[in-house]
Amino acid sequence: MRRVLTFPLTLLALLGCTFLFMKIAPIDPTLAVTGEKASEAARLAAAQTLGLDQPWPVQFARHLGRVMTGDLGVSTLSGQDVLSDLALAFPATIELALAATLIGFGIGLPLGVAGAYWRGRWPDHLARLVALLGHSVPVFWLGLMALYIFYAALGWMPGPGRISFYLEGLAPRISGFILLDSLLAGRLDIASDALAHLVLPALTLGLFTSALFARTSRALMLDALGQDFILTARAKGLSEGRVVFGHALRASAAPLATTLALALCSLLEGSVLTETVFSWPGLGSYMTGALMAADMAAILGGTILIGLVVAGLNLLADMMQRRLDPRTA
Amino acid sequence: MKPLLRDPMALLGLALLTPLLLGAALGPLMADAALETHLEARLLAPSAQHWFGTDALGRDVLARTLAGAASTLGLAFLVALLAAPLGLLLGAVAGTLGSWAETILMNVTDIALAVPRLILALALAAALGPGLLNAAIAVALTAWPPYVRQARAETLSARKADFIAAARLCGASELRIALVHIAPLGLSSMLVRLSLDLAGIVLAAAGLGFLGLGAQPPAPEWGAMVAAGRTHLVDAPWIAGFPGLAIVMAGLGFSLLGDALRDMLDPRQERC
Numbered sequence: 001m002r003r004v005l006t007f008p009l010t011l012l013a014l015l016g017c018t019f020l021f022m023k024i025a026p027i028d029p030t031l032a033v034t035g036e037k038a039s040e041a042a043r044l045a046a047a048q049t050l051g052l053d054q055p056w057p058v059q060f061a062r063h064l065g066r067v068m069t070g071d072l073g074v075s076t077l078s079g080q081d082v083l084s085d086l087a088l089a090f091p092a093t094i095e096l097a098l099a100a101t102l103i104g105f106g107i108g109l110p111l112g113v114a115g116a117y118w119r120g121r122w123p124d125h126l127a128r129l130v131a132l133l134g135h136s137v138p139v140f141w142l143g144l145m146a147l148y149i150f151y152a153a154l155g156w157m158p159g160p161g162r163i164s165f166y167l168e169g170l171a172p173r174i175s176g177f178i179l180l181d182s183l184l185a186g187r188l189d190i191a192s193d194a195l196a197h198l199v200l201p202a203l204t205l206g207l208f209t210s211a212l213f214a215r216t217s218r219a220l221m222l223d224a225l226g227q228d229f230i231l232t233a234r235a236k237g238l239s240e241g242r243v244v245f246g247h248a249l250r251a252s253a254a255p256l257a258t259t260l261a262l263a264l265c266s267l268l269e270g271s272v273l274t275e276t277v278f279s280w281p282g283l284g285s286y287m288t289g290a291l292m293a294a295d296m297a298a299i300l301g302g303t304i305l306i307g308l309v310v311a312g313l314n315l316l317a318d319m320m321q322r323r324l325d326p327r328t329a
Numbered sequence: 330m331k332p333l334l335r336d337p338m339a340l341l342g343l344a345l346l347t348p349l350l351l352g353a354a355l356g357p358l359m360a361d362a363a364l365e366t367h368l369e370a371r372l373l374a375p376s377a378q379h380w381f382g383t384d385a386l387g388r389d390v391l392a393r394t395l396a397g398a399a400s401t402l403g404l405a406f407l408v409a410l411l412a413a414p415l416g417l418l419l420g421a422v423a424g425t426l427g428s429w430a431e432t433i434l435m436n437v438t439d440i441a442l443a444v445p446r447l448i449l450a451l452a453l454a455a456a457l458g459p460g461l462l463n464a465a466i467a468v469a470l471t472a473w474p475p476y477v478r479q480a481r482a483e484t485l486s487a488r489k490a491d492f493i494a495a496a497r498l499c500g501a502s503e504l505r506i507a508l509v510h511i512a513p514l515g516l517s518s519m520l521v522r523l524s525l526d527l528a529g530i531v532l533a534a535a536g537l538g539f540l541g542l543g544a545q546p547p548a549p550e551w552g553a554m555v556a557a558g559r560t561h562l563v564d565a566p567w568i569a570g571f572p573g574l575a576i577v578m579a580g581l582g583f584s585l586l587g588d589a590l591r592d593m594l595d596p597r598q599e600r601c
Binding site: 010013014018135148152269272292294306307311 | 436437441447449452453455528529535536552555556562563566569570576581
């Protein structure tokens with residue numbers, strides 16, 4: 001119950017932060033309306049229409065009301081509604097984040113389980129090495145080096161971007177997910193091109209997710225394998241496979257679900273840097289582009305969207321935890 | 330408990346960090362060399378004369394990487410100095426005072442924990458304007474919540490202790506108890522957590538620099554140098570490569586040293 005209350009409170013705090021940032025930013029919002037050469041009177045009039053003459057609490061209440069109704073303002077960079085800009089960019093980010101999660105889960109979990117089972121042997125060293133690298137290598141540099149090696153030097157992979165330029169716009173936009181849209185349209189050539197473009201950014205981000213999964217699952221499995229119920233399972237003659245996957249891994253399922261949500265959150269953050277490196281037209285590129293142009297409405301809109309998703313994922317993780325582990329209910 | 334200097338991993342971490350710390354210490358001496366442009370010597374590959382090559386303005390990448398140590402590592406230490414003690418004090422106060430003060434503080438902390446860190450730092454840095462100090466403030470403001478949680482957890486076990494009751498009988502105020510008697514107890518676990526966190530702080534700081542929100546050009550900063558190397562990735566990969574390697578060295582060094590320090594100071598925790 002407490003968690004359910006945390007969700008709206010988190011959102012309120014997030015909106016408070018974005019409002020505060022808007023206020024401390026050294027950007028005069030009336031300038032965008034009136035232009036540089038407007039008279040003092042025209043500026044004051046503009047401030048009045050924008051509601052800037054009201055006390056802060058009133059301004060904050062209005063800000064709250066606008067955000068609740070989906071009005072995130074107009075981006076000065078694109079000239080569009082921030083909300084429609086975000087709707088255009090978000091599918092690309094989800095595509096990347098999901099691919100990276102699949103890679104991270106697929107590599108990290110087996111690595112962590114093997115590391116815990118063969119503790120102190122080479123799978124364990126490998127798991128710890130991956131965890132250490134994920135902790136220490138900057139994602140933007142790894143992405144650049146991957147581009148240099150596999151695109152520039154070896155030519156194995158396509159360059160930055162989500163799709164080759166000559167295929168751009170050829171697939172009908174249905175869901176915004178290029179892979180899905182091109183498959184729906186029956187364009188296998190576009191789908192394979194988009195998939196090839198996805199490989200490097202997804203692998204780069206996926207390394208960090210696999211580090212997280214390797215570390216967490218190794219620690220959880222080490223703990224679970226030392227419990228009495230594992231001894232019981234072995235004593236009653238279960239196969240090692242059943243012991244490891246049926247009992248030890250099952251006991252770790254609840255915290256792993258939380259890790260999954262956590263991984264998705266950090267992927268959303270990591271996407272800001274990765275998308276910039278790979279010119280991936282998602283939320284991260286949108287926000288960094290807005291950053292360069294001091295486009296506050298776009299930056300804060302993106303912050304609100306990511307904050308909303310992260311808070312939602314946290315709530316979901318909590319509910320899954322209760323579902324999978326009856327002791328915490 | 331084993332001495333830090335007998336742990337091979339800790340030694341490796343120290344070996345990785347030493348050249349960077351030397352660079353940070355000698356950075357001011359390098360400042361001129363790091364800013365000197367030689368347009369006739371642009372984009373030179375690594376050679377005996379320029380070990381790390383030169384960048385698009387003919388500046389020596391080695392000199393810039395060494396000089397950049399001061400800004401990136403300095404930023405990380407500044408964040409550590411701001412965020413960790415703040416978290417420790419808030420946690421000690423929350424745990425000692427109890428009742429509604431604790432409830433409010435811990436709820437605020439929970440909420441701050443749930444807000445995405447890098448994104449918030451990015452928005453804040455955008456609002457404050459780019460610059461090394463603003464980047465430090467942005468990272469610090471998002472880094473304190475875990476310290477509050479940890480410090481409060483430590484406090485809970487101490488607040489019923491006899492020496493706290495004795496201090497209270499002597500007439501010490503609650504705030505004095507929190508700051509003078511309880512906060513020092515959490516110091517060692519704060520340091521352990523901090524040493525484990527430093528790698529992440531360095532990466533966050535370099536990330537902000539990469540996005541153009543840290544030290545401003547022409548000042549050398551590792552993240553910004555990697556970003557500047559993007560345009561010449563194909564013909565001069567050393568411009569982005571070497572400063573990035575320096576970030577990796579810092580990250581690995583702090584991770585290894587942090588792991589070793591935890592093993593030494595806090596043997597209860599499982600090594601992983």
